Amino acid sequence: MRARRSSSGLPRAGGGDGPRRDNPLGAAASRRSRVRAWPPATGPKAAAVKERAEAAALRQGVRYRRIFRALLAGIIVLSAGIVLIGTAGLFAETRSRPLTVAEQNRYKQEEIARRWQAWPATGVFPEEVKYLGLERATQYARRVGIAPEAECGKAVDQAVAAVLNEYGCVTMLRATYVDQTASFVFTVGVAVFGDEAARASVTEELALDDRVGVLPVAFPGTLTERFGLEQRQRTGWVGAGPYLVFSTGGYVDGRTRAAVPPEEILHSELWPAAKSIGNQIAYFLADPPTVPPCTQGNVC
Structure with a gap:
């Protein structure tokens, strides 16, 4: 049997009007698919489903919001507690209270140390x-002038300077006085140290030599202008807190130590007056201050 030809002259894959063999489903290639899209839900049932979904989303949002509010409230409460504890601690630390014995001593030391x-x-x-004159009569020495602040090593003799510098002498303050009778001249020097312990170490090492100590300061045009190294009759010192107060004295007329008999140097009223003036200035510097009873004044 001969195969039928199409109008185009080409043989067909199969004979007759049966299905074409090149389509495994057996359907004509020109036919449309019978699969249809699912129609969208409409009506009361769809509206109920949508309402349930919206309600579920709303409940979840409300739950998240409650959790957020709870966390926020916890953070606020915790922060408030921390602030409250800190405030209470600060109040307890800064509130006025009586000073301890150690605090009172420290207050005195700091006040004295900063006076210079x-x-x-x-x-x-x-x-x-004020000083004591003949027969212990109270008299007054008058200040003639105050010298500029000087380095410790440049305001004392070399033998003394070595010891002062070893223990950290900070500076030297000096002033010159004349006695009430205008017969004697005195130079007082205040050596400043970092603390009382350093000053005490210096007093232990200084040699007991009344020929060395603070250098005299003369002021031209005054009764003190003839007071120099050779005119020093005696020198000495006294410790007071962190200060070492030197004193030296001589005669207004300029007589030297070599010109004065040793017995006069030892028994003259000049030296008791010089010591008394130095002691008075040391007393002023180291006089214990009034300590407030409380950390914030007089009210605890």
């Missing part, structure tokens, strides 16, 4: 200083 800077020069060296 806190006080004016006229406070360290008053205009008049």
Whole structure:
């Protein structure tokens, strides 16, 4: 049997009107697929489903919001607690209370140690200083002048300077006085140390030699202008807190130590007056201050 030809002259894959063999489903290639899209849900049932979904989303949002509010409240409460504890601790630390014995001593030491800077020069060296004259009569020495602040090593003899520098002498303050009778001249020097312990070490090592000590300061045009190294009759020192107060004295007329008999040097009223003036200035500097009873004044 011969195969049928199409109108185009080409043989067909199969005979007759049966299905074409090149389509495994047996359907004509020109036919449309019978699969249809699912129609969208409509009506009351679809609306109910949508409402349930919206309600579930709303409940979840409300739950998340409650969790967020709970976390936020916890953070606020915790922060408030921390602030409250800190405030209570700060109040307990800064509230006024009685000073302990150690705090009172520290207050005194700090107040005394800063006086050489806190006080004016006229406070360290008053205009008049009381001393004891003949027959222990109270007299007053008058300040002639105050010297510029000087390095410790340049305001004392070399033998003394070595010891002062070894223990950290900070500076030297000096002033010159004349006695009430205008017969004697005195130079007082205040050596400043970092603390009382350093000053005490110096006093243990200084040699007991009344020929060396603070260098005299003369002021031209005054009764003190002839007071120099050779005119020093005696020198000495006294410790007070972190200060070492030197004193030296001589005669207004300029007589030298070599010109004065040794017995006069030892028994003259000049030296008791010089010591008394130095002691007075040391007393002013180291006089214990009034300590407030509480950390914030007089009220605890």
